[in-house]
Amino acid sequence: METASLERTNLYDQQLKILRRIGEIMGLDGDIVESLSIPERVIQVKVQLKGDTIKTFIGWRSQHNSALGPYKGGIRFHPQVTKEEVIALSMIMTWKNSIMGLPFGGGKGGLRIDPSVLTLPETERVIREYVAQMYKYMGGDFDVPAPDLNTDGQIMAWAVDEYIRLTGKNDFSSFTGKPTELNGISTRSFSTGLGVAEVTKIYAEKFMGGIEGKRIAIHGFGNVGYNSAKFLQEMGGKVVAISDVNGGILDWNGLDVGKVKEFSDRYKTVKDFPAKQISNEELLTLDVDILIPASIEGVINAMNAHSVKAKLIVEGANGPISVKADEILKKRGVIIIPDIIANAGGVIGSYVEWANNKIGGIIEEEEVKRIIRNKMREAMGRVMKTTEKYESDYRTAAMINAVDRVVKSAKLRM
Ligand SMILES: NC(=O)c1ccc[n+]([C@@H]2O[C@H](COP(=O)([O-])OP(=O)(O)OC[C@H]3O[C@@H](n4cnc5c(N)ncnc54)[C@H](O)[C@@H]3O)[C@@H](O)[C@H]2O)c1
Structure with missing residues (x-):
């Protein structure tokens, strides 16, 4: 049986396999692939x-x-x-x-x-x-x-x-994610969620007729899950289901994310919030437009991938879809925005903090949010183009772009 923990121990092997596959698609020299694997x-x-x-x-x-x-x-x-x-x-x-x-x-x-x-x-x-x-x-x-x-x-x-x-x-630029009192940035707590919401909106605008009214399920209601839900609701999305480690809640008319957050802060769980009570497994297979796994790795796996009904999955968490599930979902035509783009809002925020510290700046919150949104839009633009060029899925396209930029800069420096 496929389990998340088994896959986790093989993370390095998995990464090597992915790199070799991308190298083949791009026609990269074997020496370059070997060098990038070390x-x-x-x-x-x-x-x-x-x-x-x-x-x-x-x-x-x-x-x-x-x-x-x-x-x-x-x-x-x-x-x-x-x-x-x-x-x-x-x-x-x-x-x-x-x-x-x-x-x-x-x-x-x-x-x-x-x-x-x-x-x-x-x-x-x-x-x-x-x-x-x-x-x-x-x-x-x-x-x-x-x-x-x-x-x-x-x-x-x-x-x-x-x-x-x-x-x-x-040198305050030596670490990021610092408190604001130590030259950190104020968006730290929500940069990742903002990025998740932004990529979801970008995809929905292009291929789903907009984010307004789209039914969204969120698996995991911590830093990433809550902030993704909050921003998506502000953008006009309809968050119908939310879960945490204890269980989930559902309201097809849309949940009030602010109220769920208040409840969850108070009782340390979303379970028993006044809405229909559902299990985590049920949440993952709801008939929604968009599913955002934002909890732990491997929650969508070979056991449940056949039952997922969402048309779009945005990986808020790292590695929430197992390798086998990824293949199953791809065959079924489900679009997946991969973690390396979807949850990169945090590292963009880190970049801003680093750059701000380097110049001794005092950057404003709105400017940080603007940079996160722009960087997300640029990356999605590049990846969308690559999906067309290579007729590939988003995960492959993201990796092609990523490896290409590293290889090109390394070659220029040789
Ligand atoms: N926080 C960030 O800025 C950030 C950035 C990039 C990636 N990530 C990734 O996003 C994921 C979530 O991170 P976070 O910071 O929001 O964590 P968190 O600890 O704040 O929240 C995790 C949430 O998932 C829930 N959960 C845990 N196990 C579960 C299970 N088996 N079933 C259902 N729900 C479960 C918890 O109850 C909680 O609501 C992780 O994979 C993390 O690596 C986080």
Whole structure:
């Protein structure tokens, strides 16, 4: 049986397969494909917390490709993170930054640690130690981490402070996702959701007669799910179903996203909100126009892909559709806007934060939103053209664009 966890362990293999397939479609030289499959640098760190006992943790930073600029990608804390996973994620960041037209390469960091067993002072010591081991390979001109799974603005604040302390340089561009008080940007909490809503609208305008009144189901109601729902509703979409880990709710006349959010803030779940109660499985197979998986990876898999009725799926989460499900949905003519575009609003926001810090700017929120929308529209334009040229799906077209830009810039530098 196909399971998400099994697929997750093979993330690096999957990425290599995808790269080879794209290389073949593009007619790329085998040497180039081989070169892109190997990260430029992988740094291993040993982080120790010394007290009555010594706790030792292992971590990595994979710097996959810098043809387009400094490495960029998050740092995650997770008890099961592996070196291969970090490398695969850094490759994905190379493609994501490339397709979005950002001046960044791809990087990713991971520390094998269970954050739930750490006290706050221990978390601070851990991230400071990670930076102390790594700072010679970091910085606004070299490698720019951001928050990821189980890391946040406070952790970035400690990280940037440690970096500044060790280097003596007030380089706030060395980390993004910082609190606004530390030269972060105010859109941080909703950049990704805004981007998801924007790509959905762009596609709907071109191929579905507009976003107004389109029935939308949202799987996952955290940062990405809530903000996607909020912006889509503001754009005129009809959010009919929402779920979280505890279950889902449905109202064919449209849910009031603001009210669902108030309920969910209060009761820590959307379950039991006054609407029809449905399961997560039911939500995924509702007869809606647009489905937005915004929870975890692999929720649409070989088991349920045949029953999905949405015409458009926008991947708010990373990897919500398994490889097998992707094939099934493609055959059935379902359009999928892939994660590397759909949820790139966050990294565009990170780019703005980095650029703003580099010039010592004081950028306004409306300007950040405008940049996120524009970058989404440009990327979708490029990908739509490529789908026509190669008669391909959006995931393939996005990868072709991403690899092409990296290869072209690498060749120019040779
Ligand atoms: N936050 C960002 O800026 C960002 C950027 C890019 C990609 N992503 C990806 O988007 C996804 C969601 O991230 P987030 O920041 O919104 O997370 P989050 O923790 O804020 O929210 C996750 C939501 O998914 C729900 N959920 C978890 N497991 C579920 C399950 N089995 N079935 C149904 N619902 C489930 C949770 O209840 C919660 O509502 C992740 O894949 C993440 O990697 C997030």
